[in-house]
Amino acid sequence: MGPLLKEIRHSPMLWLLVTVPVVFVAAKIAPEAHTTLFVLSVLAIVPLAGLLSHATESVAAKTGDAAGGLLNATLGNLTELVIALAALRAGEYTLVKASIAGAIVTNTLFMLGASFLVGGLKYHLQEFNRSSARLQSGLLFLATIALLMPSAVAEVDSTSAAAVTQQLSLGLAVLLIVGYGLGLLFSLGTHREVFSGAEHAEPDEAPWPIGLALATLAGVTVLVALVSEVFVESVQKAAEAFGMTPAFVGFIVVALVGGAAEMASAFSGARKNRLDLSVGIALGSASQIALFVAPVLVLLSYVVGPLPMDLQFWPGAVVMVLIATLTAMFVTNSGRSAWFVGVLVLMVYAIFAMTLYILPPALQ
Amino acid sequence: MGPLLKEIRHSPMLWLLVTVPVVFVAAKIAPEAHTTLFVLSVLAIVPLAGLLSHATESVAAKTGDAAGGLLNATLGNLTELVIALAALRAGEYTLVKASIAGAIVTNTLFMLGASFLVGGLKYHLQEFNRSSARLQSGLLFLATIALLMPSAVAEVDSTSAAAVTQQLSLGLAVLLIVGYGLGLLFSLGTHREVFSGAEHAEPDEAPWPIGLALATLAGVTVLVALVSEVFVESVQKAAEAFGMTPAFVGFIVVALVGGAAEMASAFSGARKNRLDLSVGIALGSASQIALFVAPVLVLLSYVVGPLPMDLQFWPGAVVMVLIATLTAMFVTNSGRSAWFVGVLVLMVYAIFAMTLYILPPALQ
């Protein structure tokens, strides 16, 4: 427990862990205080996500390059997966889908753009591995096309298309997981030298002992799952109280909460002129959610959810994912960055956030 | 006749030529056996397309670089043109359009992706001429925009727009042919050194004597035309028997049958690490269909068809052509390839094939 306690003592963010028990007590005492429960659960998820991310990296560091890469690639977005599973069990399919699309867009635009900006404010010009960015953009592009199809089919005919959409979504989910697996084989296996040093640079601190890391991984995952249930129950009501639209909450708020830990790593990498790391985290995380988390949720919905989930998204969300992918392709094409590139990417994100904030709920 | 017989003896694919007379006999005896006629006509078209392609190359080799390039560029997709003309004469406009869009998408995604994959399985990294790929992608992009316009106009107002669409299609057809001609002047004429060695590498076998080549060209074209009529008459009924949607048949089956000979050349080039050749055949063939075959069919429809044909495609087909073009632009941008690039491109094709296979016919 030594390293864990030391980590907590030195990292102000982890002091927020005190809110974890507070959430459970509050949920028992005042189950109708949605706004309070929402704020408390956000404050609890952020440090838990940080611990989860650190534990995953520690286990990955111990198990060697390929296995470690694989572990990072499957558990790297565990927080997002657990939150989405809580929403899935509650039958909140709109929230699940909004949070998937929102996480892709937020990682691609906000995490990438802010990394370029904080890096660019310190360094005049920064360089990064183009091959790695191209691979992740390509995977994102594939996922975007897959998300486009069910929405396009449903757009044309909304009555008879439900069964077709479900069948198509199942096929696409399998195809995306296969694509993700082959992408890992490519980047961690056959062509690893092309992407060397790009994605999984060593963590800044010494890794934890393997026993502690595994125990933290297991224990914290359970805690995130429990807090997520409170979060999912309270988020919609709290959003109304704050005057936010459901789309804004799912797209922006949930995505920022779920990705807080990765963002901290990406920004810290950018400030150390290790933009490879930042671009790898931002785009790798986005493609992981699109090609792994989302299809896994479709498959799990047959077991966990009240009804099977499909991949048919709100057309506006599909357009935003498509534009985010094209933006990432465009700005990473040169392998160089300066502060204004970050501003440009953040402004695209601001346009989306503004539209979602203003949009009347009926249109979503 | 010596070289022709020798070629047939050494190429197993050409043994299928025995099915050519069988098709004609079967069509006389059992005109209602659609499934059998469909299978037989596919088996007959594949070797005929191979002969046609070889004869064109032989004539091109004799007539010198510029004239040969021009010949290849106009007769290179003769099989597709003849099949489409048979469908045009039968008034099967939906089949014509599906086969045009399908040939563009299949050449751009399947032929290019499979070339990258078979090449990448043998060689770690392969390089190709970026300028040539950029030119073909640019031409494809132009054609895609041209296809977008009539569909967009018709989308807005479907009643009064028929005459407008027809007039617009005629103008666009002329513009595309002019663009195609200027593109040939550029790549074979004023700037040929930029594209040198890219597209028209020497055929593997010795070319045939010019007399034999011309006679084969004429004779086989007539045979393809006759078999195509059987094919066009049987394809829709056979598709129903196989449980395939009409869109899947036009887009995937007809495109694969029509392009079989070119695919053999493209894959063989990739396996010999001559990816320039493969990329040139795949994208060159796609842009030729988009900028030459399709507009020529519009013009010929005024003479041959029961009604003039326009360039208004099913919106889903336009989206697929657009995505295929963007995919080609993206993956050929770096001028380098590895096996996973092929997988990525093939997966985009698989997403389209899956959607078309599942899509209820009413939505197409």
Added chain:
Amino acid sequence: MGPLLKEIRHSPMLWLLVTVPVVFVAAKIAPEAHTTLFVLSVLAIVPLAGLLSHATESVAAKTGDAAGGLLNATLGNLTELVIALAALRAGEYTLVKASIAGAIVTNTLFMLGASFLVGGLKYHLQEFNRSSARLQSGLLFLATIALLMPSAVAEVDSTSAAAVTQQLSLGLAVLLIVGYGLGLLFSLGTHREVFSGAEHAEPDEAPWPIGLALATLAGVTVLVALVSEVFVESVQKAAEAFGMTPAFVGFIVVALVGGAAEMASAFSGARKNRLDLSVGIALGSASQIALFVAPVLVLLSYVVGPLPMDLQFWPGAVVMVLIATLTAMFVTNSGRSAWFVGVLVLMVYAIFAMTLYILPPALQ
């Protein structure tokens, strides 16, 4: 006055200045002769735009690099702004929007494509600063996404969305102006060495004395404003007389008239193998209209217009702006150009012009 008179004597285009008084007289005598007034006002605006452009450059040359760049960047499209203001005051919102979208598309496609073509007809291969083209394309891409949002929102629900669209447009306008300002800070300030020599090469002639330049700037602006009022009043009626659709007039005719002076500079740069200058004028002008002129018009509409103006454009116009931006991104990506690149870009413009010319007015 010496330099001004000398300039007029040596530049045949400026002889057209004699039409300026003729316009005012004609508008008094025959206010119903729309076609004549339209032709006269076009003939008057072209030389005035040329003088305005020269005066701006002269003031910019006197005030030093950064301030001069800023001046060019704000007053560079003064003609377009003054014409649009005249249309705004007359409540002709459709004309204002068509002329904004048309100016973006015309500068991006016609001015850029024709520069590539006239340059390429004289030089075999031309090179230009990719960084500058990438920055302008990126800004255009940002503006395109901003224009997409209000149209997308309005598309979904046209009844209750008016207030939402207005609010969103106001937010987007502020965001675009901030983006434009930061882009200037980047290209003229922190990273000016990256873009050096690209955009603001010295004018060919000696700059005018500052007093004359400022007086010309003020006086000619007033003249353009007065002629624009005649132009705006006559353009629609004249268009009908010529059998042109309103969309064609706003998109093509007004854009070509407003940009005539810049086009002359861009083409002259291309013919002198200074393609940096041509690309800078074409894309810089397009991004200036998208990120500065259009949002400023939205803000000014609260003061000047009968009603506030929003950023909701006709969906076809948004698609054209998007395609124009993607085309610019694609063709400037390599930093090299030849004559056929110009042909390709001009053909995309021709497709748009053809569609707008043929389109029945009801669909616009």
